[in-house]
């Protein structure tokens with residue numbers, strides 16, 4: 001019997017040598033009782049987790065991408081367009097990284113570089129890296145589990161300048177992306193099998209996935225598409241009422257602002273009502289604000305943080321605010337950087353969180369440094385400022401113009417309606433699907449919107465995520481596409497041609 005690759009790796013013998021040795025009987029009996037790994041012997045919550053952003057469509061897109069490498073691939077397109085994921089620097093989307101961020105990162109990785117390449121790095125970059133190095137030392141060492149204290153102080157200053165209210169660095173946790181913080185907080189709030197968290201529908205599937213993993217109950221409340229995907233207090237009250245009837249104890253309210261997948265932005269008066277609702281129902285407010293810097297029409301649709309609202313109202317509502325380097329104009333998804341700030345949290349709860357993050361030792365240093373560059377960009381008058389301004393303005397302008405032109409063209413298609421998102425990186429159009437299309441989907445064993453999205457991928461190479469991955473009202477169909485793809489004319493042109501052929505084939509609803 002084969003002792004298994006782990007045993008071969010564990011020994012200092014070559015596999016060939018091992019084969020010629022008669023194995024001791026103890027080893028033989030261990031190996032004959034080696035447990036088989038099988039799905040029914042694993043944590044059942046793993047199977048319940050769903051994450052559509054990297055689901056069936058994304059997997060098929062990868063297969064097609066590989067096929068395109070074959071000389072006679074026979075596909076009706078020459079490239080796969082990844083419109084499924086908000087990963088700005090992904091190959092094909094190619095949002096350039098901010099030079100300042102990368103220069104600081106380069107000098108942090110290899111401080112010698114500043115001396116080896118004199119004059120290459122702007123003065124403010126060299127000074128910034130020196131300052132960070134003095135605080136951090138080597139990026140190869142574990143940091144404080146909550147994140148480098150100096151960087152947390154800088155985050156607190158950023159929050160104070162943004163909101164005009166104090167922020168405590170000891171209540172800030174640097175994280176490996178916002179996801180790590182969201183999962184931790186959801187885990188913490190699920191105190192019994194009856195605990196539930198209010199989540200918007202449509203939602204970013206991190207929330208349902210984390211709830212499934214930590215055995216919490218999702219309490220869905222619906223966003224109002226007819227009113228630009230606004231958040232209605234009544235719909236949350238209704239959801240709470242229904243939860244109570246089901247014996248679910250609501251522990252928290254998730255708000256994604258600006259929204260994913262909707263791109264909607266909350267106005268301050270709604271935010272105030274939401275804080276009051278949390279007070280009334282004793283809820284922890286989980287404010288996912290990772291898109292706070294993705295504003296396409298900031299004059300008419302500005303961003304206000306929940307920290308500012310809670311502080312202004314002097315509300316006792318416990319609030320956790322999440323931010324990330326993955327979005328905005330930084331787009332540094334792969335560095336895994338973010339933070340959360342706890343407001344109105346008692347010290348013993350903060351200490352408990354600290355204990356829990358200590359188990360994973362520390363967030364990645366590359367991500368922590370990325371956070372520092374995001375919240376401390378160059379200032380006017382510094383050598384890096386002009387380039388930083390040009391790069392960030394270009395990204396903002398491209399996102400705003402793509403979003404506007406895509407929503408306009410989608411709205412002109414028969415059976416399609418699309419809210420012109422004022423923020424984030426996505427559009428979430430609704431598509432009417434005829435009975436004939438729904439029947440064809442049923443015959444193929446697919447949800448109607450997944451059937452539509454699969455056909456779109458097969459015929460054009462455009463990969464989107466069906467609405468069923470984010471949630472939608474019964475009998476409605478959507479898909480999410482990102483506004484990150486360059487070459488909008490060619491891309492939307494393909495989408496339009498596909499949709500018109502679809503309508504010709506299946507008819508309108």
Ligand SMILES: Cc1ncc(COP(=O)(O)O)c(C=O)c1O
Pocket residue numbers: 086176177178179180204206256260288290323324325326333337338
């Ligand atoms: C609303 C929302 N929250 C959190 C995240 C997670 O981001 P991060 O890369 O910081 O983990 C995303 C990623 O797309 C998101 O859309």
